[in-house]
Amino acid sequence: MPRSIGVLVHPGFQLLDAAGPIAAFTAANRFAPDAYAISVLALKPGPVTSHSGVVMHAARLPEAALDTLIVAGGVDWRALALCARTQAWLRTAARQARRVTSVCNGAFLLAELGLLNGRRATTHWERCAELARLYPQVRVEPDRIFVQSGKIWTSAGITAGIDLSLALIGRDLGEDVARRTAQELVVYHRRPG
Amino acid sequence: MPRSIGVLVHPGFQLLDAAGPIAAFTAANRFAPDAYAISVLALKPGPVTSHSGVVMHAARLPEAALDTLIVAGGVDWRALALCARTQAWLRTAARQARRVTSVCNGAFLLAELGLLNGRRATTHWERCAELARLYPQVRVEPDRIFVQSGKIWTSAGITAGIDLSLALIGRDLGEDVARRTAQELVVYHRRPG
Numbered sequence: 001m002p003r004s005i006g007v008l009v010h011p012g013f014q015l016l017d018a019a020g021p022i023a024a025f026t027a028a029n030r031f032a033p034d035a036y037a038i039s040v041l042a043l044k045p046g047p048v049t050s051h052s053g054v055v056m057h058a059a060r061l062p063e064a065a066l067d068t069l070i071v072a073g074g075v076d077w078r079a080l081a082l083c084a085r086t087q088a089w090l091r092t093a094a095r096q097a098r099r100v101t102s103v104c105n106g107a108f109l110l111a112e113l114g115l116l117n118g119r120r121a122t123t124h125w126e127r128c129a130e131l132a133r134l135y136p137q138v139r140v141e142p143d144r145i146f147v148q149s150g151k152i153w154t155s156a157g158i159t160a161g162i163d164l165s166l167a168l169i170g171r172d173l174g175e176d177v178a179r180r181t182a183q184e185l186v187v188y189h190r191r192p193g
Numbered sequence: 194m195p196r197s198i199g200v201l202v203h204p205g206f207q208l209l210d211a212a213g214p215i216a217a218f219t220a221a222n223r224f225a226p227d228a229y230a231i232s233v234l235a236l237k238p239g240p241v242t243s244h245s246g247v248v249m250h251a252a253r254l255p256e257a258a259l260d261t262l263i264v265a266g267g268v269d270w271r272a273l274a275l276c277a278r279t280q281a282w283l284r285t286a287a288r289q290a291r292r293v294t295s296v297c298n299g300a301f302l303l304a305e306l307g308l309l310n311g312r313r314a315t316t317h318w319e320r321c322a323e324l325a326r327l328y329p330q331v332r333v334e335p336d337r338i339f340v341q342s343g344k345i346w347t348s349a350g351i352t353a354g355i356d357l358s359l360a361l362i363g364r365d366l367g368e369d370v371a372r373r374t375a376q377e378l379v380v381y382h383r384r385p386g
Contacts, residue, residue, distance in 0.1 A: 014216070015212050015215055015216050015219070016212050016213065016215075016216035016378065018212075018247075019208050019209055019211075019212030019213075019216075019247075020209065020212075022208055022209075022245045022247050023207070023208050023209035023212075023245060023351065025245075026208070026244065026245035026246075038245060038246060038247070039246075040247055047250060051219065052215045052216060052218075052219035052231060053219075053231060053232075054211075054212075054215050054231070054233055054249060054250070055249065055250035056247060056248065056249055056250075057240060057247070057248035057249075057250075124379070125376075125379070126377075156379055157377070157378065157379035158216065158377070158378045158379050159352075159355070159378050159379050159380050160379050162352070183318075184319075184350070184351070185209065185350065185351045185352050186317070186318070186349055186350035186351050186352050186353050187352050
């Protein structure tokens, strides 16, 4: 049974926050066939316009538990963070999922739900001070590519979602598959912070 | 007037080949407002399914000249390379564009049209030998992140499209904007080969 990877997007999302992890998990499937089933998810399913103007298709929010939830960032994260329906789904999805992760300022959505309270976490370097100010219970670690705190993994800006995904792939399938996935994508297997 | 960036995709395209450059040119717009107008293009406009299964929306192939044409790679590049309508459009678009570029095995489409004949070029490291074998008139350079030959720029695998885009942004808007764009995306400004 493939592990289900759900990437949550919203209008104005950062395209690469979603596309980086999607490409990484897809590439891993080449070396470990059917390891992952990847889907893009949105509160309003159908076409979702990213900040770049490019449109990606999203499926509806699933009721079944995800293996790994990935929350993409974007310019209008606040509207999503404060949306009651999104919050309700995210709360349940985060409880059910084996792992909950964020890319870039997707961390703000997790923080808004209190999921990062008392935890170490990171976000885009430009937003670390803001995350710490808005959510003083979060132990923000700037200058990190990603941070694991229990089942919650947060990552830094944009392309750091690829590094995060390689780390998750390494945990799931071993470092050899993660290394081959990195080579396939032509990225470093482990970047320093 | 913004420079028009057209990213050519096809069914089975590599999502990150397209999303990387789109994110880079979008980020550059933050530091040089309206520098770029970015569009995703396909022979058959509308939803185009990438190799990952994720769907991106594409506009129809434009008649007006593009500033920069970016040809994304993918698993089924051969069908596209041999499609007469695509070839006809690509030939005209390549002649009209100020710059013609490829990411990953998008280089094979340019090679099929003869656009790389007598030129230095690169592609994904796994495909360099195949490119040289199929198109002996191309001077394939493995181990390069990107190669410029006149108005034609080819880049290596997948994430190398980001490096290529940063180089183009540097040429267009100066190295300061390229450096800030790289910082925004959390990537190196210049990666070695």
